[in-house]
Amino acid sequence: MSNSTEKIEYVSYLDYQGKYKGFLSWIMATDHKRIGLLYMYSIMTFFFIGAFFGLLMKIEMLSPGETIMKPQTYNGVFTLHGILMIFMVVIPGLSAVFGNFFLPILIGAKDVAFPKLNRFSWWIFIVGSIMAVASQLLKDGPPDTGWTFYAPYSSQTGTNVIMATAAAFVLGFSSILTGLNFIVTIHQMRAPGMRFFNMPLFPWALYATAWIQLLATPIIGITLLMLIAERMFQIGFFDPALGGDPLLFQHLFWIYSHPAVYVMMLPAMGVITEIIPTFCQRQIYGYKAVAISSLAIAGVGFLVWGHHMYTSGMSDQARWFFSLLTFIVAVPSAIKVFNWITTMYNGSIDVKPPFLYALAFIFLFIIGGTTGLLLGSVATNVQVHDTSFVVAHFHYIIFGGMGFAFFAAIHYWLPKMYGRMYNFKIANIALVINFIGFNLLYFPQFIIGVEGMPRRYFDYPAQFQPMQVISSIGGFILVAGLILMVFNLVKGAKSGPVAPSNPWNGSTLEWTLPATPSLENFDEEPVIKENPYDYK
Amino acid sequence: MFSNASNFVNGVDSAFLIITGISVFFLVALTAAMIYFVVKYNRKKGKPAVQIKDNSLLEITWIVIPMLLVLYMFYIGWEGFLPMREVPKDAIEITAVGSMWKYEFIYPGNKSSDTLMVPLNKAVKVNLASKDVLHGFSVPGFRIKEDMVPQKNNYSWFTAGELGDFDVYCTVYCGVSHSYMNSIIRVVTPADYDKWLKALPVKKADNSLGLKVLEKNGCIACHTLDGTKSVGPTFKGLHGATIDVTTAGANRKLTVDDAYLESSITDPNKDIVTGYPPGVMKSYKGIIKDKDIKLINEYLKTLK
Numbered sequence: 001m002s003n004s005t006e007k008i009e010y011v012s013y014l015d016y017q018g019k020y021k022g023f024l025s026w027i028m029a030t031d032h033k034r035i036g037l038l039y040m041y042s043i044m045t046f047f048f049i050g051a052f053f054g055l056l057m058k059i060e061m062l063s064p065g066e067t068i069m070k071p072q073t074y075n076g077v078f079t080l081h082g083i084l085m086i087f088m089v090v091i092p093g094l095s096a097v098f099g100n101f102f103l104p105i106l107i108g109a110k111d112v113a114f115p116k117l118n119r120f121s122w123w124i125f126i127v128g129s130i131m132a133v134a135s136q137l138l139k140d141g142p143p144d145t146g147w148t149f150y151a152p153y154s155s156q157t158g159t160n161v162i163m164a165t166a167a168a169f170v171l172g173f174s175s176i177l178t179g180l181n182f183i184v185t186i187h188q189m190r191a192p193g194m195r196f197f198n199m200p201l202f203p204w205a206l207y208a209t210a211w212i213q214l215l216a217t218p219i220i221g222i223t224l225l226m227l228i229a230e231r232m233f234q235i236g237f238f239d240p241a242l243g244g245d246p247l248l249f250q251h252l253f254w255i256y257s258h259p260a261v262y263v264m265m266l267p268a269m270g271v272i273t274e275i276i277p278t279f280c281q282r283q284i285y286g287y288k289a290v291a292i293s294s295l296a297i298a299g300v301g302f303l304v305w306g307h308h309m310y311t312s313g314m315s316d317q318a319r320w321f322f323s324l325l326t327f328i329v330a331v332p333s334a335i336k337v338f339n340w341i342t343t344m345y346n347g348s349i350d351v352k353p354p355f356l357y358a359l360a361f362i363f364l365f366i367i368g369g370t371t372g373l374l375l376g377s378v379a380t381n382v383q384v385h386d387t388s389f390v391v392a393h394f395h396y397i398i399f400g401g402m403g404f405a406f407f408a409a410i411h412y413w414l415p416k417m418y419g420r421m422y423n424f425k426i427a428n429i430a431l432v433i434n435f436i437g438f439n440l441l442y443f444p445q446f447i448i449g450v451e452g453m454p455r456r457y458f459d460y461p462a463q464f465q466p467m468q469v470i471s472s473i474g475g476f477i478l479v480a481g482l483i484l485m486v487f488n489l490v491k492g493a494k495s496g497p498v499a500p501s502n503p504w505n506g507s508t509l510e511w512t513l514p515a516t517p518s519l520e521n522f523d524e525e526p527v528i529k530e531n532p533y534d535y536k
Numbered sequence: 537m538f539s540n541a542s543n544f545v546n547g548v549d550s551a552f553l554i555i556t557g558i559s560v561f562f563l564v565a566l567t568a569a570m571i572y573f574v575v576k577y578n579r580k581k582g583k584p585a586v587q588i589k590d591n592s593l594l595e596i597t598w599i600v601i602p603m604l605l606v607l608y609m610f611y612i613g614w615e616g617f618l619p620m621r622e623v624p625k626d627a628i629e630i631t632a633v634g635s636m637w638k639y640e641f642i643y644p645g646n647k648s649s650d651t652l653m654v655p656l657n658k659a660v661k662v663n664l665a666s667k668d669v670l671h672g673f674s675v676p677g678f679r680i681k682e683d684m685v686p687q688k689n690n691y692s693w694f695t696a697g698e699l700g701d702f703d704v705y706c707t708v709y710c711g712v713s714h715s716y717m718n719s720i721i722r723v724v725t726p727a728d729y730d731k732w733l734k735a736l737p738v739k740k741a742d743n744s745l746g747l748k749v750l751e752k753n754g755c756i757a758c759h760t761l762d763g764t765k766s767v768g769p770t771f772k773g774l775h776g777a778t779i780d781v782t783t784a785g786a787n788r789k790l791t792v793d794d795a796y797l798e799s800s801i802t803d804p805n806k807d808i809v810t811g812y813p814p815g816v817m818k819s820y821k822g823i824i825k826d827k828d829i830k831l832i833n834e835y836l837k838t839l840k
């Protein structure tokens with residue numbers, strides 16, 4: 001890009017020298033790309049810690065009775081696994097990493113609307129994460145409530161619930177501020193000529209996500225504060241012994257935590273919507289339908305929380321109401337799947353690792369989504385609610401969906417983030433291992449869930465053992481695949497061959513930039529296409 | 537699948553089968569389409585991509601068809617569920633009390649058991665209660681599940697259609713021994729059930745909710761349960777007994793009933809039991825809820 005007539009000389013954002021040097025040049029950075037990478041490093045670290053705890057559980061599940069740990073330890077382990085994975089990995093996940101890195105670029109902006117606020121969001125994220133880790137180490141012992149913190153157990157147990165909920169409370173602010181930043185960025189920072197309806201679909205998905213973050217997260221914040229107040233001052237919000245109502249907690253908790261599922265999933269769908277057209281060299285089928293379905297999912301997604309509570313003793317009317325809406329929210333997701341697959345029709349399909357991950361995503365997402373129908377239907381929910389069926393279902397959605405989309409995204413954008421390329425062959429092998437390991441790990445849990453195996457069980461009846469063992473073996477295979485994948489990516493980013501600026505022949509704005517963008521992304525005014533997916 | 541274990545199995549299992557069938561159809565069809573496209577339109581074949589215009593008719597089709605399907609799935613799910621809320625009037629009522637980490641099943645006549653024995657082909661309503669935190673009452677073989685929420689009157693019901701034992705699991709996480717909180721439902725013939733119920737001893741006192749209230753409020757500090765005199769009169773045999781009291785300075789005899797017990801708790805100095813000083817016991821008006829006073833009364837009735 002460095003053209004002798006240009007005034008600004010091109011310097012990669014990775015080499016840029018600002019006020020700070022070395023480590024400080026990262027943690028003091030306001031560049032959205034560096035912040036995106038900071039999130040990625042922290043989230044990947046938490047992910048592997050969380051996966052390690054997941055593996056400990058899988059070892060414990062190898063046989064009934066005590067295998068490697070005591071029940072109280074096990075309860076702490078699944079609680080920590082949940083808190084780490086939900087609040088510190090998948091909720092920030094795609095939007096904090098790839099949203100930060102690519103949202104401004106995709107809309108032709110130099111940065112997000114509030115770069116310093118963005119840096120502050122990451123700092124809060126780290127403070128919250130440190131608090132979450134502290135909750136494990138303080139003297140009263142790791143919290144043992146599960147990540148759902150259901151009252152009144154959470155207001156009675158003697159463990160470090162206050163620290164853990166305070167951590168989730170703080171982490172929530174990071175999410176709220178990121179959402180706010182993205183909304184303003186999308187409204188205010190689009191390059192001239194970039195309207196809403198020629199904006200790429202990943203920004204669309206981030207836009208819908210950001211509204212959920214902004215509107216729903218305060219509810220969990222208040223709820224957790226109420227729980228803390230109940231524990232510290234005996235104010236009876238949720239504990240019946242103090243005159244409180246435990247169902248109130250569940251309602252408040254899920255009013256946030258159900259939309260939070262879409263905070264994880266919408267950006268994942270957005271990523272897939274970028275990848276499929278590129279590797280098919282075909283414009284996305286049904287651009288408007290995909291864009292609007294993101295908003296529809298976000299909107300209806302606010303109204304379905306009660307499907308987590310069919311057996312809680314809610315009124316019968318509430319049960320059918322939430323069931324009906326739950327089924328309706330399935331439709332926009334189905335539309336997206338149809339559009340992705342139709343986009344492949346008559347394309348010129350280049351089967352590269354990002355595309356393979358996208359295919360794996362679609363397959364796992366269909367399983368996750370359709371098993372969600374069994375949970376949304378009241379009759380079948382009664383059978384599978386609170387069993388390992390639910391565990392399998394949400395891992396198919398969150399890990400098979402959001403996780404595989406994250407892997408797809410990193411294989412897609414790594415050349416733009418680091419200017420280098422990874423080894424395709426190893427990437428494909430890792431993908432196959434991950435796919436097999438994943439299905440072995442979670443599919444058996446559908447089966448024993450239907451048979452009644454409750455979730456969060458330290459011990460279980462012997463009849464469930466064969467499936468538990470298969471599941472544990474799958475866990476080991478999956479972790480092996482993940483390690484291979486990360487090894488390949490790290491090696492590629494550090495010392496892989498230098499990547500061209502547009503290795504996949506993508507049509508969105510990031511591919512018009514040099515292999516690693518400069519600090520301000522666009523040293524010249526970007527040219528905005530009338531159709532972002534124009535592959536001619 | 538489709539056993540006769542309970543009257544709900546068929547409704548739930550047909551909903552399960554239909555939804556799973558539709559799901560598997562879409563999974564297979566969409567996966568096949570993906571694989572077919574990837575092979576057919578592979579770049580290696582050298583054919584350039586053809587850009588296709590959006591077709592609104594096609595898009596409306598795949599909005600309308602899934603919409604109809606989900607509405608149908610919603611409906612069969614609701615239809616399979618509704619009977620679970622419609623308890624027949626002649627159902628036997630049993631109360632299941634969950635506490636960390638056991639179930640107790642209380643039968644009419646205040647008899648209690650740790651397994652749920654039920655007669656074949658008779659409707660049984662299970663009232664669900666909890667003494668401490670949330671618990672679950674899950675019977676996978678019967679396709680029923682409902683949470684046990686303290687101070688909330690949840691219920692479940694079923695008619696068992698097959699003899700045998702069925703697992704009961706606690707499905708709502710309740711602390712360290714959560715996974716050891718389970719029991720069984722044993723379905724027996726009506727004759728065996730009657731025999732068993734007759735032989736079942738009246739509930740041991742120390743499991744009562746009323747006792748909990750007494751313990752929580754420190755009543756046991758001054759009142760014994762075994763007949764010995766303490767700071768206050770013993771509770772043993774109190775209910776129904778005829779006692780001497782002083783009311784507004786005058787001696788009188790009265791028979792202890794619910795109303796007297798209640799006034800003794802909320803206004804202890806109104807009637808002073810002969811032989812005991814006034815003013816020792818404080819008024820628990822507003823401290824103990826009416827509901828709990830009833831529990832105390834129920835419990836005192838069992839202390840013969």
Ligand SMILES: [Cu+2]
Nearest residue numbers: 671706710717
């Ligand atoms: Cu329990």
